[in-house]
Amino acid sequence: MDSEGNSAMDFIFVDEEGTKMHATVNKTNYHHFRIALPEGEWREITRFQISNDNWNNPQFMVADHTYMIILRHETVVLPIQPLSDNHFFKFSSFERVISGRHDVNYPVDFIGVISYMGKLSPPVRNLEERRSLPFHLRSLSNTELYCIAYEDLAAQLYQAWKDNASEPLICVLSEWRVARSNREFIVVDGGGLSRFFFDPNIPEVEEMKQRILNQNMLR
Template identity: 30%
Template sequence: MDRTVVTNALRRDPISFYDFTQFDYILEKTVDKKVLVDVIGALLEVGHLTGDFYGLKLPFKIKDRYNEVLECEAHNEQALEFQTFFRSLGQRNVVVALVFWRLTDRANPKVVSHGPVSKVFADPDTPEVEEIKQVIF
């Protein structure tokens, strides 16, 4: 392309590209379960790593600024990574962003990891983090 011009762009944090789904949309089951979601919330509790026929599972809960709670579950490799990640945080108050996670099709929706594409970020640089921390902690 003869007339194409390439210039420098401002560096952007990759977390700012995510579209966080509101907890009430998930709890009311208005979110398409065929689409991976991004959610952000205060890490409330982390359960124990267990295993079954399908592999490893690590349950945990997160809470949004409106005090709504979502049940979450990391599977297999993500379960091990999340357990290591959680232990490294210690007992401090932390907000986590779950990126590219899927929703279960159960009576009570749950956010679960979806293979290696699912990621967890602690205290990402977003306005939502400060809002959640002011209300929850």
């Protein structure tokens, strides 16, 4: 939804080099591009508009590129073969967040072990409240991040955690936000752009599992 309550959608586009750009579409073309641009699929996009509003409106920053893409009625979208098998995660260190060195204007990715899963709050009827789920991520250096998921993402994360018997359970957070709370920095989901993955099939997860195994063997 946009600031006026109309249907709208934001995307994060990434090319084969890993460069990310913010893209947006207004209510007029919302439904078309919702179908034409499925998440995780490669597309060739032409006849779009470039804007520097990505910098003029900090609350809408979803990528650190100078410009953003505006999808219009005449924009052409064509399916193409994948140009890369990269997962495009850019993991930040937990210490960088805790020390306040991360720029809170931009989303960030994390990888860590689920060390604590809190209680999922019940559905709320008050529009001023949000359903939430607190949890902790722990790094290999035993640094912990306090995280909170909200609304549908909170329910999805909690159910996925209950359904997963893996131990240790490694979690990847993609496009989450860093926020300040009671003089400390925490990690919160950034709305529809945020994702989570448990034990995804990526090299970083396998490396973390092996290092945890090695640490346990040395104890």
